[in-house]
Amino acid sequence: MTTSTPTSPAYILNLYCPDRTGIVHAVSGFLLEHGANIEEAAQYNDHDTGLFFMRVRFACGAHSEAVLREELKAFATGFGMTLQLHAAAEPMKTVIMVSKEGHCLNDLLFRWKSGLLAIDVRAIISNHRDFYQLAASYNVPFHHIPVTAATKAQAEAKQLEIIEAEGAELVVLARYMQILSDNLCRSLSGRAINIHHSFLPSFKGAKPYYQAHDRGVKLIGATAHYVTADLDEGPIIEQDVARADHTDTVEDLTARGRDTESQVLARAVKWHSEHRVLLNGHRTVVFR
Template identity: 85%
Template sequence: MQHTYVLTLSCPDRPGIVHAVSGFLFERGGNIEEAAQYNDHDTGLFFMRVQFACDQLSEEALRTQLAQFADGFSMNWGLHPLSAPMRTVLLVSKEGHCLNDLLFRWKSGLLPLDIRAIISNHREFYQLAASYNVPFHHIPVTAATKAQAEAKQFEIIQNEQAELVVLARYMQILSDDLCKKLAGRAINIHHSFLPSFKGAKPYYQAHDRGVKLIGATAHYVTADLDEGPIIEQDVARADHSKTVEDLTAMGRDTESQVLARAVKWHSEHRVLLNGHKTVIFK
């Protein structure tokens, strides 16, 4: 039985890397189905994603031999079985448009996820979670209980062995400690008005200023608030006739679509970190 894998890697650029990687896979009976690469001339780094099928070696043997091979190139690498959906935990507060969209796409087979739990600081969406048969954890957060709440959240994330955490309009700022624990595996979504329009009602501020573009940004979570590596962005045009309600609806649609694309690319191992930027092999 053939098993399909995705190999991702980054290393200092030098001639012959593609030849070496393809040769390594060929020698072990690997058949390359998809490949993409990128040379960053500013940093001198090389990035590559390879999808391949292999039936001659076990995953354990592949990992052992890849580790030895990668040492010679100073590679950061990952090997991911394509058949394994990504274990995921979703966080949400009171706005459910992104949560509902992700759940629907997941159940429709459009996202290669295994959604293990939903965590919220409010109770609004426990029935939605139940309708998808996903465990719902209500963990209130106040200034006094923030540390204890985050400890419970992280315990759930660890117990579910989550490879991805999605802040689907979770309106709490994560502590620096939790951001570090989730580095590279937590995705957030926000409106693209930052830093121009901050606060609880950005679309009211945008309407007051007569904006012509409504936008959204999906990015990795870091300790620097809303400054993590960007995965995806999009905009929708607006004009003078749009009300606050129109802008809000347009913004929610854009947020849902942008977050879904970011989650899909991440779960398909198409996003590689490049310092404070990303390389995305679509």
């Protein structure tokens, strides 16, 4: 019998390490010894890389978060384990970046205010002024930062300053149509999600619906992925598709694609904010 209660703080533990026997038993035993009650658990053995991944949500009122962190750190050394502990009740501080198409931004803001996403939108950054009224309607600070070839470095420095000042754990590129520099990509590594209006790796670049229409595809799609310095090649979190046929115009594909983009991005943001996504090299492990 554990000492946790319905009011005990909940935590999410993510970990990965070289695979070996006894890891689940050891993690469960550690939590039991610390008076924790496991509420949800999932694990994955990647036979290609020899790595073991695990996500555990547990409640524990017997020890403080600081104590749990220190003792988990000692526990991890015996397994060569990399782990992260998160307080489940804390929404993820988020900054959204957008250009001139607002369907993904509008969808995320609505889901956030409806309590459907475990995020806290701290700011919206845009290289255009189009959505300052939308931001104001949600009482979110709006930062207009124009970007040109001559001012790109200064603009990105200002963007990063805002992101860090807000303590953002997540940056969402909700149809932000500027290519980020290598330096900014490195600064946001593992915490920036982009929505690409294509079923990557097909039809990369700025106008995939035109490419798709030109090739007469029967499926169009959208891809949410982590941002890396390699354009449109970051680890994929989520994808989905919609049907197309020979009667569709580029405008038809674009309109249909917007719904798919919004849904795919929202799922990726949800899973990331709930700490369900673990990086596995160029791939991801997603505990849905």
